[in-house]
Amino acid sequence: MATPIISFQDYGFQYMAQAEPTLHHINLDIYPGEKVLIAGTSGSGKSTIGNCINGLIPFAYSGEKTGKLLVDGKEADKSSIFELSQTVGTVLQDTDGQFIGLTVGEDIAFAVENDCIPQNEMKQMVDKVAKLVDIEHHLEYAPHELSGGQKQRVSLAGVMVEEVKVLLFDEPLANLDPAAGRMTIELIDTVHEQTGAAIIIIEHRLEDVLWRSMDRIVLMNEGKIIADMPTAKLLAGNFLLEHGIREPLYLTALRYAGIEIDEKMHPEHVDHLMLTDTQKEMVQRWYQKQKAYIRSREETEELLRVENLDFGYTTQKRTLQDVNFTIHKGEMVSIVGRNGAGKSTLAKLICGFEQPVSGAIYLEGRNLSGDTIKERAARIGYVMQNPNQMISKPMIWDEVEMALLQGNMPEEERKKRVEETLKVCGLYPFRNWPVSALSFGQKKRVTIASILVQRPQVIILDEPTAGQDYHHYTEIMEFLKELNERGYTILMITHDMHLMLEYTPRAIVFSEGKMLADTTAAHVLNDPELVQAANLKETSLYTLSMACGIDEPQVFTECFITYEQKEGR
Amino acid sequence: MARIAILSYIKRNSLVHELTGTTKLIFFIAWSVASMVTYDTRVLVGMLLLSIVIFKVSRIKIRDISFVLGLAAVFLLMNNLFVYLFSPEYGVGLYESRTVLFTIAGPYTVTLQQLFYHLNMTMKVICVVPVALLFIACTDPSEFAASLANIGVSYRIGYSVSLALRYIPDVQREYHNISQAQQARGIDLSGKDKLFTRMKNSVAILLPLVLSSLNRIETISNAMELRGFGKNKKRTWYSLRRMKRNDWIVVALVLAVLVIDLVVTFWDGSRYYNPFI
Numbered sequence: 001m002a003t004p005i006i007s008f009q010d011y012g013f014q015y016m017a018q019a020e021p022t023l024h025h026i027n028l029d030i031y032p033g034e035k036v037l038i039a040g041t042s043g044s045g046k047s048t049i050g051n052c053i054n055g056l057i058p059f060a061y062s063g064e065k066t067g068k069l070l071v072d073g074k075e076a077d078k079s080s081i082f083e084l085s086q087t088v089g090t091v092l093q094d095t096d097g098q099f100i101g102l103t104v105g106e107d108i109a110f111a112v113e114n115d116c117i118p119q120n121e122m123k124q125m126v127d128k129v130a131k132l133v134d135i136e137h138h139l140e141y142a143p144h145e146l147s148g149g150q151k152q153r154v155s156l157a158g159v160m161v162e163e164v165k166v167l168l169f170d171e172p173l174a175n176l177d178p179a180a181g182r183m184t185i186e187l188i189d190t191v192h193e194q195t196g197a198a199i200i201i202i203e204h205r206l207e208d209v210l211w212r213s214m215d216r217i218v219l220m221n222e223g224k225i226i227a228d229m230p231t232a233k234l235l236a237g238n239f240l241l242e243h244g245i246r247e248p249l250y251l252t253a254l255r256y257a258g259i260e261i262d263e264k265m266h267p268e269h270v271d272h273l274m275l276t277d278t279q280k281e282m283v284q285r286w287y288q289k290q291k292a293y294i295r296s297r298e299e300t301e302e303l304l305r306v307e308n309l310d311f312g313y314t315t316q317k318r319t320l321q322d323v324n325f326t327i328h329k330g331e332m333v334s335i336v337g338r339n340g341a342g343k344s345t346l347a348k349l350i351c352g353f354e355q356p357v358s359g360a361i362y363l364e365g366r367n368l369s370g371d372t373i374k375e376r377a378a379r380i381g382y383v384m385q386n387p388n389q390m391i392s393k394p395m396i397w398d399e400v401e402m403a404l405l406q407g408n409m410p411e412e413e414r415k416k417r418v419e420e421t422l423k424v425c426g427l428y429p430f431r432n433w434p435v436s437a438l439s440f441g442q443k444k445r446v447t448i449a450s451i452l453v454q455r456p457q458v459i460i461l462d463e464p465t466a467g468q469d470y471h472h473y474t475e476i477m478e479f480l481k482e483l484n485e486r487g488y489t490i491l492m493i494t495h496d497m498h499l500m501l502e503y504t505p506r507a508i509v510f511s512e513g514k515m516l517a518d519t520t521a522a523h524v525l526n527d528p529e530l531v532q533a534a535n536l537k538e539t540s541l542y543t544l545s546m547a548c549g550i551d552e553p554q555v556f557t558e559c560f561i562t563y564e565q566k567e568g569r
Numbered sequence: 570m571a572r573i574a575i576l577s578y579i580k581r582n583s584l585v586h587e588l589t590g591t592t593k594l595i596f597f598i599a600w601s602v603a604s605m606v607t608y609d610t611r612v613l614v615g616m617l618l619l620s621i622v623i624f625k626v627s628r629i630k631i632r633d634i635s636f637v638l639g640l641a642a643v644f645l646l647m648n649n650l651f652v653y654l655f656s657p658e659y660g661v662g663l664y665e666s667r668t669v670l671f672t673i674a675g676p677y678t679v680t681l682q683q684l685f686y687h688l689n690m691t692m693k694v695i696c697v698v699p700v701a702l703l704f705i706a707c708t709d710p711s712e713f714a715a716s717l718a719n720i721g722v723s724y725r726i727g728y729s730v731s732l733a734l735r736y737i738p739d740v741q742r743e744y745h746n747i748s749q750a751q752q753a754r755g756i757d758l759s760g761k762d763k764l765f766t767r768m769k770n771s772v773a774i775l776l777p778l779v780l781s782s783l784n785r786i787e788t789i790s791n792a793m794e795l796r797g798f799g800k801n802k803k804r805t806w807y808s809l810r811r812m813k814r815n816d817w818i819v820v821a822l823v824l825a826v827l828v829i830d831l832v833v834t835f836w837d838g839s840r841y842y843n844p845f846i
Contacts (some may be wrong), residue, residue, distance in 0.1 A: 406755030
């Protein structure tokens with residue numbers, strides 16, 4: 001075989017500010033033209049590996065290394081970040097944050113501008129890559145005029161303009177809705193075919209990346225490589241679940257039906273899955289058995305009602321149009337739709353941050369239109385996507401107590417409430433800790449606690465699990481489920497299909513400011529039209545059920561969820 | 570967000586927008602020098618009229634920049650007030666004559682000369698502020714960096730300034746979001762509370778805002794370095810436009826204004842035009 005383009009040789013790394021090394025004894029070779037997926041939970045060291053390859057380590061983040069890392073035959077830390085960037089092009093996770101130029105064309109040109117390429121030559125180079133990633137008609141657009149998927153294309157074009165040998169993607173799917181994510185994976189595949197560059201994708205969302213084939217998967221845990229094998233072989237083993245990575249849903253379903261996953265089945269893609277007739281029968285038998293357990297939900301009293309709601313920031317364009325729905329006590333509902341469909345605006349209207357043009361919102365039958373933000377806040381809590389945008393006190397106790405300090409509550413009662421809330425949220429042992437000592441998931445809990453302390457009847461969460469790996473995702477969602485079981489009504493804005501499917505029986509679908517559907521989550525994902533309108537994608541369970549001759553994919557999906565909730569994980 | 574952000578680029582089609590960033594930068598610098606140097610009323614009146622014309626041509630509406638304009642007006646008023654409080658007779662010394670209109674109290678008399686001095690001072694500011702605002706509102710931030718580099722400023726400085734300008738709307742949007750979420754936790758910023766409480770409350774918004782801005786800076790600087798920013802002493806510019814006929818005309822015009830300004834101002838050996846003697 002050829003010489004590797006990237007070669008880690010017994011490599012270890014410890015960040016300056018950290019007590020423990022982040023990487024231990026890494027041995028990894030990546031060859032020209034390969035497609036490699038590096039998977040692992042947050043904190044497993046997978047992003048650190050990426051930063052070593054592109055030179056952010058040691059040139060932007062310093063620390064101590066052991067062993068050797070060769071990039072294109074040269075020792076990485078004796079090179080420079082600029083020299084490395086000629087070989088390795090990096091697409092970062094944050095689609096907005098890495099947009100440097102003010103227009104698409106300018107952003108793509110950024111790297112060649114720094115190389116002092118004359119303007120006319122530069123324009124030709126930009127046009128060429130823009131065509132390759134299919135963004136050539138948007139060269140004049142500003143970042144905020146683009147969708148998340150389009151921004152991702154621009155980032156990709158911006159690193160490809162230099163004709164690099166390695167393309168490195170750091171969690172490319174984190175900020176994208178499912179359909180845009182799928183298109184990104186397809187695009188990466190096309191680029192791979194056309195340029196022959198090696199592709200390294202760092203992601204924990206395995207099923208989404210595997211939409212197009214990968215040569216191998218490197219699985220990381222606690223700074224070590226614990227598996228480095230072809231995709232099929234890894235999927236057949238038990239590595240994934242043991243290390244907090246979610247395996248593709250269709251494989252989980254097969255396991256539930258008692259089928260052992262085998263390399264020869266071609267488990268890497270649901271379309272290529274080879275099942276014997278006996279195995280198909282096993283799935284069918286499991287399905288028939290589970291069907292009996294599906295329960296329909298009971299209606300409870302009405303809590304929140306939205307009636308003929310219209311809203312627009314300008315008079316010509318309506319952001320929301322004629323929205324009607326009712327939420328009942330104790331429900332847990334997903335609000336889904338592509339970016340800009342009006343989901344966040346709806347939340348802002350319910351919380352009173354914005355005033356509707358017409359229509360009204362009722363809580364327990366009472367019209368809220370006269371209430372101020374503050375008055376509504378006591379009954380409707382709003383949790384922002386990023387906990388760092390909400391936390392404003394250094395200490396956990398103070399942060400949770402903050403909302404209560406605004407009223408005239410006696411100190412004793414206040415103390416009691418904060419304690420209770422901290423206990424509910426599992427934060428009581430940390431009550432005297434500084435917020436900065438917490439993990440992202442724990443910070444999220446703090447923000448939820450700071451809202452719960454006001455004892456609202458409804459909690460609205462904006463993308464509660466965005467950017468979280470399976471482990472943290474489960475932690476946050478199980479906590480919300482627990483709150484829901486305690487009687488809190490929960491609304492979630494999301495484009496995570498797994499979240500919607502597994503935790504919320506009901507989903508409200510938005511597209512371009514209009515409400516398209518209000519139905520069960522399983523139904524949404526099995527209705528091709530809704531899936532398209534909301535920029536979601538159908539689950540692999542749909543394909544699997546078809547392959548097994550089950551003609552009610554929606555019921556099959558519901559069986560899967562019911563079973564998963566019953567059996568636990 | 571539909572609200573037009575304060576102090577940021579406003580995209581419109583106008584003659585002013587069509588000029589290259591370099592032209593506008595030269596114009597802005599020459600114009601500021603011209604109005605700073607002179608106290609000559611005749612020149613100031615001319616410049617004032619011209620700046621009104623430019624404002625019209627730019628198709629920027631007063632309400633687009635009303636907030637900053639209001640702020641400038643407040644500062645101007647304060648400035649005038651303090652100048653009068655500290656030296657109510659400054660104009661008299663300057664114009665070497667004294668025409669008392671009426672007396673307020675003690676040493677505070679109102680003289681025609683002092684009023685004339687204030688008028689000139691005010692006109693100087695009124696000449697510069699709209700042009701400065703126009704410069705910001707009509708110059709594409711990316712072109713701005715290119716034009717700074719074009720007149721010899723280091724591209725690192727140019728790029729930092731243009732990035733800062735560019736993030737103003739983003740930061741404003743974020744401030745808006747954070748403040749809404751904080752209001753939902755009972756933090757009132759609307760002015761019903763006492764000043765001290767309000768100041769304490771605004772920390773609740775500023776802290777998360779600062780932290781998230783720092784985060785943003787880290788991401789963008791990583792992204793820039795990964796794509797070779799700072800590799801060479803010079804760089805080329807995708808968005809730099811070539812000077813066209815109109816650009817040269819405008820540059821010539823503003824230089825003419827500057828020359829006339831200097832000539833008229835210093836012809837008689839004084840920066841002040843004195844109608845009193």
